[in-house]
Amino acid sequence: MxxxxxxxxxxxxxETRLEELKARFNTVSQARFYVKQLGGDFSDYExxxxxxxxxxxxxxxxxxxxxxxxxxxxxFLPNFIFGPEDLVVAVGQDGLVANTLKYLDGQLLLGVxxxxxxxxxxxxxxxxxxxxxxxxxxxxGKRPVKSVTMAxxxxxxxxxxxxxxxxxxxxxxxxxxxxxLRQQDRSERQSSSGVIVxxxxxxxxxxxxxxxxxxxxxxxxxxxxxxxxxETTLRWxxxxxxxxVREPFPSRTTATEMVFGHVxxxxxxxxxxxxxxxxVIFSDGIEADFLEFNSGARVEIRIAERRGRLVG
Numbered sequence: 001m002x003x004x005x006x007x008x009x010x011x012x013x014x015e016t017r018l019e020e021l022k023a024r025f026n027t028v029s030q031a032r033f034y035v036k037q038l039g040g041d042f043s044d045y046e047x048x049x050x051x052x053x054x055x056x057x058x059x060x061x062x063x064x065x066x067x068x069x070x071x072x073x074x075x076f077l078p079n080f081i082f083g084p085e086d087l088v089v090a091v092g093q094d095g096l097v098a099n100t101l102k103y104l105d106g107q108l109l110l111g112v113x114x115x116x117x118x119x120x121x122x123x124x125x126x127x128x129x130x131x132x133x134x135x136x137x138x139x140x141g142k143r144p145v146k147s148v149t150m151a152x153x154x155x156x157x158x159x160x161x162x163x164x165x166x167x168x169x170x171x172x173x174x175x176x177x178x179x180x181l182r183q184q185d186r187s188e189r190q191s192s193s194g195v196i197v198x199x200x201x202x203x204x205x206x207x208x209x210x211x212x213x214x215x216x217x218x219x220x221x222x223x224x225x226x227x228x229x230x231e232t233t234l235r236w237x238x239x240x241x242x243x244x245v246r247e248p249f250p251s252r253t254t255a256t257e258m259v260f261g262h263v264x265x266x267x268x269x270x271x272x273x274x275x276x277x278x279x280v281i282f283s284d285g286i287e288a289d290f291l292e293f294n295s296g297a298r299v300e301i302r303i304a305e306r307r308g309r310l311v312g
Contacts, residue, residue, distance in 0.1 A: 005139055008083055009067040012090040012100050013056050014074040018049035048118065052092075055114030055128050059091050062131040066139060077103050078289050087138060089131075097123040098164040098201070098284050101148065101308040108145065110138060110311040125312060138311050147237040148308030149199050153281050156298040159291050163283035164308055165202030167301060169271055169293060170194020172278040176249065179279075181258050182270040191254040193247040195271065197263070197301050200234035201308075202284075203242060207232060210244050239265045241303060269301040 021031035035042045063069045088109045090100045097111040113124035137143045151163040170177035198207040219225045241263040248256040273279045279293035
């Protein structure tokens with residue numbers, strides 16, 4: 001059967017939990033023994049793996065009918081070069097869509113839910129079964145597209161890192177981060193467990209848990225939390241970022257006044273590291289893909305020039 005187009009369609013996949021266990025224990029039987037010894041249900045791992053493999057195989061078959069298929073594992077994303085006209089399809093959980101989106105520069109991304117009974121799929125509006133309809137429409141530009149605001153961290157060394165959900169700036173372990181936080185004409189030297197900067201897409205994730213925890217602690221210690229909270233849940237395309245300082249520690253040399261705020265278009269949040277070692281910046285929960293952030297490093301965090309584009 002002749003393909004609809006010669007455009008490349010890149011299929012992004014990830015390892016299942018079973019594959020990760022197999023890599024750790026060498027064989028499936030050894031992995032099964034380990035999980036069962038701890039009282040776990042190994043059949044759940046096997047079912048998840050089987051359903052995911054079938055979804056990927058079915059997606060490959062459909063994609064090959066419409067364009068040139070290229071299969072890429074998530075672990076290769078940081079080094080993979082996408083073509084400007086590529087259509088990208090991610091089959092997996094919401095996190096795979098976010099991890100993929102930050103490496104794209106205007107390419108359309110289509111999220112596919114391999115197991116709707118298992119995953120809510122906020123970023124996975126499609127099942128494998130509808131690819132036969134959605135793919136040709138997306139290739140022809142006839143599908144709605146959602147714009148996603150991204151964050152960008154730029155070090156004074158010139159290194160950059162993009163984020164679809166959030167950036168983390170802080171220690172690589174559970175130690176304290178020491179830095180100076182600057183926004184417009186305000187600055188403050190702080191010690192904390194790190195700073196989170198969230199986009200609209202990420203505002204319902206890590207940031208929401210930080211805010212919920214802060215409100216719970218405030219209520220438990222007698223503070224009045226009856227007033228409506230400051231807006232923290234943003235639209236995906238909102239032209240602002242939200243920053244929150246985790247567990248700020250007041251001392252003779254560190255303060256706790258600048259612990260929450262917004263970063264609008266054209267503005268920047270500037271953080272200067274005072275950590276001798278193990279300071280890091282990573283995005284979207286991918287700790288392996290990080291920038292070093294030690295003494296002398298300064299990072300500017302802004303709304304990224306480029307936007308994510310999700311097929312709806």
